Amino acid sequence: MSNSAVKLTDLIKDFGELRAVNELNLEIPEGEIFSLVGPNGAGKTTAIKMILGIIPPTEGEIEVLGWKIPKERQKIKRDIGYLAQQRALYETLTTRENIEFFAAIKGMKKEDIKEKTDELIEVLDLFEYEKVRAINLSGGTQQRVALACACVNSPRLLLLDEATVGLDPVLRKDVWNYLRDFNKKVKGAIIITTHFLDEAEYADRVGFMRKANLIALDSPTALKKETSSNTMEEVFLKLVKEEN
Amino acid sequence: MAFLVSGRVFRFIFRDKRLIILILVVPIVMALVIGYGFGGEIDHVPIQIVNLDEPTVIPISLADKLVDFLDDKTDLVDVTLVSNPTIEKWNTSKQAVLDGDFKGAIYFPEDFTDNLIARMNGSTVETSIEVYIDNSNPQVSASIIKAISAGFQEEFGESMGITINTEFAFDENLSQLQYMVPSIMPFAVFFMSFILSIISLINERKAGTLDLLLLSPYHKSNIILGYMIPLSVVSLIQATILLLFTIFAFNVPIIGGVGAYIAVYLMILLNGLCGMGLGFLLSTIAKSELQAVQFIPMVIMTTLLLSGILMPLETLPNWLRPVSYLLPLTYGAEYIRTVMIEGTGFLWHWHLAAVIGFVILMVVLSTFTLREK
Numbered sequence: 001m002s003n004s005a006v007k008l009t010d011l012i013k014d015f016g017e018l019r020a021v022n023e024l025n026l027e028i029p030e031g032e033i034f035s036l037v038g039p040n041g042a043g044k045t046t047a048i049k050m051i052l053g054i055i056p057p058t059e060g061e062i063e064v065l066g067w068k069i070p071k072e073r074q075k076i077k078r079d080i081g082y083l084a085q086q087r088a089l090y091e092t093l094t095t096r097e098n099i100e101f102f103a104a105i106k107g108m109k110k111e112d113i114k115e116k117t118d119e120l121i122e123v124l125d126l127f128e129y130e131k132v133r134a135i136n137l138s139g140g141t142q143q144r145v146a147l148a149c150a151c152v153n154s155p156r157l158l159l160l161d162e163a164t165v166g167l168d169p170v171l172r173k174d175v176w177n178y179l180r181d182f183n184k185k186v187k188g189a190i191i192i193t194t195h196f197l198d199e200a201e202y203a204d205r206v207g208f209m210r211k212a213n214l215i216a217l218d219s220p221t222a223l224k225k226e227t228s229s230n231t232m233e234e235v236f237l238k239l240v241k242e243e244n
Numbered sequence: 245m246a247f248l249v250s251g252r253v254f255r256f257i258f259r260d261k262r263l264i265i266l267i268l269v270v271p272i273v274m275a276l277v278i279g280y281g282f283g284g285e286i287d288h289v290p291i292q293i294v295n296l297d298e299p300t301v302i303p304i305s306l307a308d309k310l311v312d313f314l315d316d317k318t319d320l321v322d323v324t325l326v327s328n329p330t331i332e333k334w335n336t337s338k339q340a341v342l343d344g345d346f347k348g349a350i351y352f353p354e355d356f357t358d359n360l361i362a363r364m365n366g367s368t369v370e371t372s373i374e375v376y377i378d379n380s381n382p383q384v385s386a387s388i389i390k391a392i393s394a395g396f397q398e399e400f401g402e403s404m405g406i407t408i409n410t411e412f413a414f415d416e417n418l419s420q421l422q423y424m425v426p427s428i429m430p431f432a433v434f435f436m437s438f439i440l441s442i443i444s445l446i447n448e449r450k451a452g453t454l455d456l457l458l459l460s461p462y463h464k465s466n467i468i469l470g471y472m473i474p475l476s477v478v479s480l481i482q483a484t485i486l487l488l489f490t491i492f493a494f495n496v497p498i499i500g501g502v503g504a505y506i507a508v509y510l511m512i513l514l515n516g517l518c519g520m521g522l523g524f525l526l527s528t529i530a531k532s533e534l535q536a537v538q539f540i541p542m543v544i545m546t547t548l549l550l551s552g553i554l555m556p557l558e559t560l561p562n563w564l565r566p567v568s569y570l571l572p573l574t575y576g577a578e579y580i581r582t583v584m585i586e587g588t589g590f591l592w593h594w595h596l597a598a599v600i601g602f603v604i605l606m607v608v609l610s611t612f613t614l615r616e617k
Binding site for chain 1: 452457459460462616
């Protein structure tokens with residue numbers, strides 16, 4: 001079995017006339033935090049949903065944790081975590097109940113569920129909201145609860161679609177710190193999409209997407225060096241300029 | 245502003261091809277269902293005739309003439325003539341009505357023609373026929389009486405002095421309420437469960453949590469079953485309230501002892517599960533809330549009018565009846581009516597299997613069609 005968490009080969013997705021993802025080639029090894037950065041509509045969410053097997057590709061091949069997707073998607077379900085863009089939570093369940101529910105449907109053992117939920121409540125600073133129903137939480141807190149739900153089974157591949165949206169800069173930084181710690185412990189791969197260009201700094205490698213194409217792929221340091229830029233925002237602007 | 249809003253709504257509707265199809269198809273189906281569900285006459289009611297008439301004074305049998313009329317000249321009834329008729333076979337015919345094989349039976353005595361002729365010649369001798377009717381459906385029994393009366397009128401004129409001894413298979417004082425309750429009860433639970441399930445699954449999809457459930461390593465049939473368990477409890481509660489109200493507030497008795505209560509309760513619950521299963525299936529097929537909601541009136545009207553709940557199946561045109569037999573409430577209503585009115589006690593009938601089969605089919609199909617969108 002390969003040690004790639006994700007391997008995408010010539011991946012294309014068309015929605016009717018619209019090409020959402022164009023010939024995407026990407027290999028993400030286990031242990032890496034990979035950030036897929038780009039403006040809204042660049043094709044990031046479509047790529048994530050194809051990796052999860054939620055939507056089938058028009059062309060190309062997807063391999064996740066050594067399994068062909070979407071054909072063998074059942075094999076990866078226990079080893080993945082997913083945070084959807086829309087903060088999918090059960091409004092009538094409390095913070096703890098939501099985390100415990102998503103742990104249980106991932107097939108975790110009862111004793112592990114309790115331990116892991118306690119840990120996530122502490123690490124993500126959710127203690128005061130533990131018994132509050134999701135409907136009564138602020139957007140930012142809901143986002144952290146949703147993140148806890150995605151991480152609860154310590155997945156080998158964690159896919160986070162706009163995980164930091166709605167969070168203030170301090171909380172965004174905290175989430176990234178958490179992801180770093182999480183990755184050190186789990187040693188899985190994390191793919192995080194974001195349209196906050198500055199966040200790309202925190203990732204091991206960054207893929208810039210624009211208009212369905214992957215226009216750059218490297219570590220933040222290398223990209224800044226290549227484009228003689230000081231910030232990731234500057235990198236992106238230069239790449240766009242070059243492309244035009 | 246109003247035009248801007250309506251422009252957006254128009255675009256929203258007309259860009260969803262499936263919604264357009266539903267918008268057009270739903271009223272057509274409903275119009276057909278209303279037209280045929282309410283518009284039909286009760287005809288082709290199956291009856292059996294035991295004709296013992298053997299005239300001695302004239303060469304033709306007047307009973308035969310009446311049988312010919314019922315057989316050929318009216319559509320109200322479909323006649324099956326008992327061959328080699330005897331008195332014993334009349335009892336068999338009555339049992340066939342009780343068993344539901346026929347809606348009525350007519351018995352012509354041996355001296356029917358002779359007595360009629362004697363009366364025409366001034367005798368005071370009484371001529372009578374026996375009619376045995378399944379009165380579990382007042383409209384159907386009325387059709388049989390109507391056909392016989394029309395036959396006498398047509399063949400013999402009015403003042404022939406024939407007595408029709410009508411015997412009803414079930415309680416003669418059966419009210420319209422008693423007739424309607426057995427079918428309205430399963431319909432009510434079916435309806436409530438259908439709405440509950442279709443809306444619940446739409447909400448789950450809208451919240452985005454359905455996608456997460458589908459990413460669970462467990463088989464997706466667990467999602468459907470997971471919904472069925474609590475919604476069944478809701479159905480159970482609703483069925484209990486409904487049953488208690490019907491029995492105690494409206495004095496509609498269930499005869500046949502504990503077995504009958506269990507049978508009625510079980511069938512009501514099974515119909516609730518049918519509604520639930522259908523709700524799941526349609527919400528997995530629909531791609532939006534609006535599409536799913538379009539199914540609601542179609543399902544409700546179709547089941548109400550084509551399952552023999554408001555109008556007997558006999559009123560439907562023959563080509564539409566197969567649709568009735570695809571609907572679980574047809575079996576549910578018929579089963580409960582049989583148990584409640586005929587006092588059969590717990591009834592092992594294939595109608596139970598038909599309804600259970602429908603539930604299983606719905607669960608299997610919903611599991612198959614349940615996917616991320």
